Amino acid sequence: MNDPELRQWLEKRQAVEQQQPSSATATLIETGEARARARYQALRSAIPDVPVQIADATRRVREQARSNGFAPAIVMFAALVCVGLAGEWFFKKTVLKARFQNPLIAHTIGEFGPWISFTLVSSAIFLAIDWPPLLHAVILFYLVAFIAARLAFAVCKLSMDAGALSAFGYRRARMFIGVLAVAGATTSLTSPLSVDRNVGILVSFSFSILLLLIALEAVWRRPSKTTVPRQLALMNTFYSLYAICLWLLWVANFLGLFWLGIYLVVLPALLAAVGRTAEAFAKGRWPSDNKNSARMVLAVRGARAVVIAAAVAWITFVWHYDPNILARENPAIDAAVRGALKSVVILILADLCWQLSKAFIDEKLSTADNSASSLSTEAARAGRLRTLLPIFRNALAAIVIAAAALTVLSEMGVQIGPLIAGAGIFGVAIGFGSQTLVKDIVSGIFYLMDDAFRVGEYIQSGSYKGTVESFSLRSVRLRHHRGPVFTVPFGELGAVQNMSRDWAIDKFLLRVPFNTDVAKAKAIVKQIGEQLKEDPEIGPQILETLKMKGVEQIGDFGIELSFAFTALPGRQTYIRRQAYTMIRDAFMENGIEFAQPTVQVGGEEKSDAAIAAMTLQRKRITDQMTVSPSPPT
Structure with missing residues (x-):
């Protein structure tokens, strides 16, 4: 370390390492700016070539079709569509005559059935014909766009029937999807038709301006619940500026930010619409289920989970293939973004599993509560379920939360x-x-x-x-x-x-006088037991009816009779009270009394002796007063 050359080399290396991050950032910014400038110049220089190259591509397709004995592309495409529509008409005349109880199922078959028949017939005809190369590409791309657009139309129609989409939104969605399908097919044909790439980009820009105008028109003409004009105008202005910013991101080829902005606006409304549509379908299929049943939760949250998973998959695809994402140059940021995308899927699955489990357990608990109020053999099983299921639900929640948290941390690189x-x-x-x-x-x-x-x-x-x-x-x-x-x-x-x-045995004792006819009392109690067993309210609660067992013991002032019955647990007190009332009334009607404690006191004899003693005492006093001399005066 004391070597001057080694120390100088270390100082230079530290300086280079300190300048490397800022140099890398500057290089990325300069590269992005140079790329955008070159792209702009190339597109500007390609503007005069747009009509020429489009006309040349159209001419080559027409000449190739004519040389192979085919009509122009538009005629062949129209003929293919007409054949598909004929198959669709046949499907409507045959299959759609059936009646369905659920209107949404009828709408589903009415929308997707013709689309499936059109797709099968038109695809079969297309595959059966040996097309020229250029005509094959044109027919294929526009046919796929037509089929995809019709599928989107059917989905929007079902959403409107389910109440998830308004009539205004349905019309604007059809217009937007139609233009988008034509734009996608046209721009995709630039490479098969040997059209310059910059010309294809300019064509896509033209369609994007048309789509932007449709979106702006929908924003300003949409029906709104807001009655304050100033507030409505402010909201429409904000939405318009937001749409223009998204269009600029797409024009600048920042696809990652563009799709994130689309998700921010479209995804909440799309999830709500998909949830309402799925709930309407599930309610039509299982009308007796409530909103929190397991099947309803699976239908609604499962549909939403599919939409979110598809959105995450698409943004992952864009992130992987977008060349203009500068954050990918930093491995830490790239790993964090990929981990966040995976974490979203993990949280969706965890939420779906928990909601399904919770709905299933709550459904079982509700069934157990209903069974517990009955007197069937299922009551014991229902009681055990009501005991264990809440504990199991809490434990499952802790397990799902812990597993999801650990998995998310692992995907984030922790x-x-x-x-x-x-x-x-x-x-x-x-x-x-x-x-x-x-x-x-x-x-x-x-x-x-x-x-x-x-x-x-x-x-x-x-x-x-x-x-x-x-x-x-x-x-x-x-x-x-x-x-x-x-x-x-x-x-x-x-x-x-x-x-x-299981059961409860109730025993009680009653005292009657010594001279009671025990056999008669036993017969009376037997009749009372039969009456209790036949009672529609008390009878199902009695397992073994009331019986008199006999004389339990002989007391000081009567005999004690023993009674017993077996009933469902918790009901013995109520049955015993009814039995007391019926036994009392029956014994009184048959002259049987209940023994009462008595005490005999000889009160009359003692009173006469006391009177005689008092009389004798008075006589003695009188005699003494008569015999004795008078006191001196």
Whole structure:
């Protein structure tokens, strides 16, 4: 390092490295400016050649067709279209006579059926003829443009029928698509017809000006809900300037920025229109489904996902092949853009998977709620679903979010290996630091695996009892029958007494006098049990009807009769109250009384003795007063 030459060489290298980024940027800017200037000069010099080269190409196509025995290109194309329209007419006369319940399906078949028949017939005729080379190119490009335009017309018509596109928008869309199809076919023919490339670019510029005028006319004449003229004029001016800027980007061949600007305006409205159209089709196919059902979500969000994926694929194609994207010269920016495009697709798939899963789980929960209110054998299964599905939904959401986030970070160039390892170490540290939390979570998992309780069941554990309302990862929420809510961690539950599982046996005792006819009472109770079983409201809740088991024990003031019945869990109290009422009325009608405690007190005998004693005492006092001398006066 002390060598002067080596030190001088290192200083020069550092200076070059410091100047390299600015030099590279300056070179890119200068290259772009020189390219734009050369392009402008070439196009300006090609303007006088436009009519000459077009006329020459038209003459060569006509002469080649005439020399091979063919009519002019426009006549052959018209004949081919007429043959296709004849096949379309035959399809309408035969297939479209069928009636469909869904009007959108009928419109779909009415729009796409003729288009398919026209495409098949015209393509078959085109492939069967041995065309001259130039005439083959002309007919092929214009036929493809015609077929594509008709397909776009059919899609726009269906969108209008579904309410996603207005009549004004439909007419302007047809006009724009028609001009765009002719422009695409004409500019694509410049290379097969040996037309100068700059002349073809000028032709495409001419069509682009026409398309720009159509867009501006649609902006200023569109129906608007805005009633303030000044606000409407300001919005129209902004949209017009935006359209002109997009046209300038296209003219300058900045296709990446051009398509991003198109997406910014068209994509939100297109997604809304596609969503409404898909929803209308799905509603016509499954009229009983609600908006949040799995099939409706798949139809609507799936259609939107397809549109977004197609848009990302196209912008990726443009980014890869656009020669004027200066950002591609920087590997970091290029990798970031490619990662962002891939991340969009990943997020779309993650959102679609989550929405489908959520809709499916919510649909199952709704079905479980309906089944739980019934008394069928599906009630137990419904209760288990209502218990496990919310937990599974939350866990699935966490998994989808984590997987999508890690995948997006990986596509953006972030090394996710250290993140995963760090998350594992952090999880271990959290586990050691919060053993109670881990205990609650693990206990909850085993409670759910053992199917100890479900949502809607009444349980008791220690001093906690109530109806299970919901779960979390670490606790259960119990609603007491008097209203209070207990949030009990799973680790504190211990042994659980489930009072709502399978069946409930209810027993009670009634006291009657010693002289009661037990056989008669048993016969009466048997009739009451049959009446309860035949009751349309109570009968389905009884598994084994009311029976009198016999004399349970002999008490101090009567005998105790034992009664029992088996019912669905949670309904035994209601049935017992009804049984009490019916037993009381039946016993009173048949002269059977209920035993009551009595106490016998000899009150009358004690009163007579007391009176006799008091009389004897008074007589003795009178005799004493008569015998004794009077006191001295």
